[in-house]
Amino acid sequence: MCLAVPARIVSIEGTEAETEIGGVRRRISLALTPEAKVGDYVLVHTGYAIGIVDENEAEETLRLLQEIVSLAP
Amino acid sequence: MIGQYRGSADSERVTRSRVVKFIDEYRNSDLAKKLARTIASRSSRPVRIMEFCGGHTHAILRYGLRQLLPTTVETKSGPGCPVCVTATPDLDKAIAIAHLPNVITTTFGDMMRVPGSYSSLQQAKAEGGDVRTVYSVADAVDIARANRQKLVVFLGIGFETTAPTIAAAILKARQEKIANFSVLCLNKLTPPVMKALLDSGEVKLDGIICPGHVSVIIGSHPYEFIPRNYGVSCVISGFEPLDILLCIEKLVTQIENGTPTVESAYTRGVKPEGNKRALQLMEEVFEIDDANWRGIGIVPQSGLRIKSNYEEFDADKIFSIKLQPSREPKGCRCGDIIRGAATPLECSLFKTICTPESPVGPCMVSSEGACAAYYLYGTEANSFGLSKTKKLHSETK
Numbered sequence: 001m002c003l004a005v006p007a008r009i010v011s012i013e014g015t016e017a018e019t020e021i022g023g024v025r026r027r028i029s030l031a032l033t034p035e036a037k038v039g040d041y042v043l044v045h046t047g048y049a050i051g052i053v054d055e056n057e058a059e060e061t062l063r064l065l066q067e068i069v070s071l072a073p
Numbered sequence: 074m075i076g077q078y079r080g081s082a083d084s085e086r087v088t089r090s091r092v093v094k095f096i097d098e099y100r101n102s103d104l105a106k107k108l109a110r111t112i113a114s115r116s117s118r119p120v121r122i123m124e125f126c127g128g129h130t131h132a133i134l135r136y137g138l139r140q141l142l143p144t145t146v147e148t149k150s151g152p153g154c155p156v157c158v159t160a161t162p163d164l165d166k167a168i169a170i171a172h173l174p175n176v177i178t179t180t181f182g183d184m185m186r187v188p189g190s191y192s193s194l195q196q197a198k199a200e201g202g203d204v205r206t207v208y209s210v211a212d213a214v215d216i217a218r219a220n221r222q223k224l225v226v227f228l229g230i231g232f233e234t235t236a237p238t239i240a241a242a243i244l245k246a247r248q249e250k251i252a253n254f255s256v257l258c259l260n261k262l263t264p265p266v267m268k269a270l271l272d273s274g275e276v277k278l279d280g281i282i283c284p285g286h287v288s289v290i291i292g293s294h295p296y297e298f299i300p301r302n303y304g305v306s307c308v309i310s311g312f313e314p315l316d317i318l319l320c321i322e323k324l325v326t327q328i329e330n331g332t333p334t335v336e337s338a339y340t341r342g343v344k345p346e347g348n349k350r351a352l353q354l355m356e357e358v359f360e361i362d363d364a365n366w367r368g369i370g371i372v373p374q375s376g377l378r379i380k381s382n383y384e385e386f387d388a389d390k391i392f393s394i395k396l397q398p399s400r401e402p403k404g405c406r407c408g409d410i411i412r413g414a415a416t417p418l419e420c421s422l423f424k425t426i427c428t429p430e431s432p433v434g435p436c437m438v439s440s441e442g443a444c445a446a447y448y449l450y451g452t453e454a455n456s457f458g459l460s461k462t463k464k465l466h467s468e469t470k
Contacts, residue, residue, distance in 0.1 A: 002126055002153070002232060002234040003286070003312075006094065031238075031244075032350055033348070034350065043342055046235060047210075048237075048241065050351065051290075057341040058341035061338070061340060064319070065108065068108065069108055
């Protein structure tokens, strides 16, 4: 139910967007994320983008993970 | 139309090895093993952590994280499965509506096979009811637009992740004057039920893995009362294995240091303030009310109902349903499992009478249900890890 997958916005038409994930395309609603732009990755839940993926934070998390394991005894 | 898959020239060339951005990099098994070793090195005493969300339960079991984690870290499933927590009388009402003539009932697929007191949606469909599975509430609006002579009801289940999509659908239906669309609003809220579980004291917790996609909507602030009032650590997690391990690393560090607070291990998805637009739409369409949770009962201010300004979309106002007294399946321990008071392994029906092919309770039906997760992935190693942890707990308490 609370599943959401990150999909890239390929095009926008009104309040709907064409998104792509792993080569599969899906039309979704941007009613909850009207600020989303072409090229953004959005979290898609039951046909609606519920949030925009913050790419800087994604990189920061990967960096943090490396740092944590490098500090391990 | 929302939710329709469309094959593209691209998709035909896709192979399974194609990297999916923001998913595959969080499934690195070498990093996961190292992170688990880091957690083990930091964990000096037994801790009990509840993963609120059923999606986390499935990910923990599916990726074998319990085998990776030290025996000092016990993870427990919580009530975060919307299908599972839907109370039997509410399900009975949905099934009664599904039997009505001139009605199309639309629902997420997981609800179809959940047994009510006397029937199920699947049975209602077999008996002639027009019951349709949809991927999105937007599909239900499309069905209403295409079937103006029928009343189209959507079963509104789900937490804060799903509620704004339903609010958006109701607003769209009003804008397009689709008067034959309505919602049976059974949506529920996360922080109030966390409070109810902590108040009951039935399950002692050191930390909570907070639900990532609920938090995309509500942000991190609504959990702040938990460390403040109960001394329980809260870390928001995504759903990939490295997300969950990072979350547990943060929880164990907080617990070891005695500094419970709210943190996020899912910053690429969750902003502290949440999704303001989604919260605005919820506020416009819904008001907060008490709600009935399977296994827990009435939890104050833990549910949503449609505001009177939108009552033409409220199935509760449109249909007058008289219900027989509800009854629970005999021997089913879904209620205990939802509260974290029992594991599926402690239910005598599990894997004997109750299986995915012939489910007795919702936790075996739903793709987020704990029983379904244990059935699919609950290997001997998982069970062993669990019993070892339980033993450790009993030795130290």
